[in-house]
Amino acid sequence: QQPVQSPQAVILREGEDAVINCSSSKALYSVHWYRQKHGEAPVFLMILLKGGEQKGHEKISASFNEKKQQSSLYLTASQLSYSGTYFCGTNAGGTSYGKLTFGQGTILTVHP
């Protein structure tokens, strides 16, 4: 069963913040976040391993609540380059090399 992402779409002005959520009904080994621009391949952003850690990457960070099997991606002070579709991919296989099951995506649009 695929993870559920929310919201489906977000529209921001430059400098505004956004949160994208990813929820799974399965116990997860890891959660992966990707950004995809139109016509391009998904680009890896970060991985969250079970253990509830939080990671940061410049102005983009993420958390993983192992008890709830939920992950959130935080985009702060958004830039035009943040526009794209964000996917969470979940690994419920129990090993680090398990397949990824992707959510339906969240379309983020940043306007000047």
Added chain:
Amino acid sequence: EPEVTQTPSHQVTQMGQEVILRCVPISNHLYFYWYRQILGQKVEFLVSFYNNEISEKSEIFDDQFSVERPDGSNFTLKIRSTKLEDSAMYFCAIPHLQAGVQFFGPGTRLTVL
């Protein structure tokens, strides 16, 4: 980030024809994955391949699909008799040294007419 190329970048074929999509990682990998993405939809797992054997496959990966590592370096995905619904972007993914991280190749756009 491991580098990987995919060929061709775009393939147009007639329904019922066979197609072979190629993935060439810059360095040797024991693990690789194939995913597909129908236009406007989410990315879907097809198959994972470890040490020259299929380790896991999805319901999509039926008898019409096969994967190989023909010469020890590149990986191929073959669709024996293409259908209209096979039209999609096909991505191979390679794991990074940091276990679990999968990096996607640029993809092959398959159009079945």
